[in-house]
């Protein structure tokens with residue numbers, strides 16, 4: 001369980017988290033939605049002790065990341081917004097192997113883990129490539145693999161879909177759903193509401209505060225609330241709402257809702 005209790009944080013005296021309260025539990029995909037500068041990345045960096053609250057508390061399964069960063073980092077993996085902050089080895093293999101090596105994996109076991117993680121993001125052919133030569137989107141996928149390779153119970157993605165192509169987005173969406181099925185907690189921070197339709201719950205953040213927490217239907221299906229906080233209404237939400245229909249969470253659900261709607265119209 002992840003709990004944030006009245007978390008305050010300032011950069012050089014400027015308060016950017018102003019009393020954040022949140023509880024995230026068990027197998028769920030939890031979205032943190034907010035405009036640029038809302039404090040999403042700052043909040044995310046509190047989840048494994050990279051940043052420490054100036055006031056308030058973060059608790060991860062009874063552990064305080066500020067006091068037990070090592071234990072917490074085994075549980076919580078964070079995929080940073082910029083992959084250049086995550087990748088530092090000469091080759092892709094070495095970058096992805098860094099985490100498993102530190103967890104004590106060696107030899108064939110480590111190799112298998114690295115190749116498995118690369119497969120999850122569709123990058124299995126990139127193991128021997130030089131990291132610095134990759135495109136931004138390719139780096140982004142490798143950065144995701146470096147975290148997957150450590151098999152954290154809780155995985156946090158900061159703007160994961162930005163700069164990914166169609167295949168990258170599809171694979172990541174499937175991966176996130178699979179991780180939830182495997183019992184993991186997945187946290188997605190984004191300013192783009194359209195990427196959060198797959199969430200079970202979404203916290204809307206603005207100006208360092210959680211404004212409200214709700215289901216995708218409650219948050220994404222509320223264009224007035226989104227616009228009030230300078231967020232774009234997903235076109236799929238706009239379309240379904242204009243037809244008087246529920247906002248779907250994925251293509252299959254959209255198809256079902258439309259089929260029922262067509263049947264009711266006939």
Ligand SMILES: Nc1ncnc2c1ncn2[C@@H]1O[C@H](COP(=O)(O)OP(=O)(O)OP(=O)(O)O)[C@@H](O)[C@H]1O
Pocket residue numbers: 011012016034035036037038039040041042043081190191
């Ligand atoms: N290292 C830093 N030093 C000083 N101020 C910072 C630093 N990092 C972030 N800030 C400021 O803190 C506020 C919150 O930034 P943060 O990156 O957490 O927001 P965000 O919601 O993730 O934004 P975005 O959607 O643009 O990624 C912003 O006003 C930002 O300018």
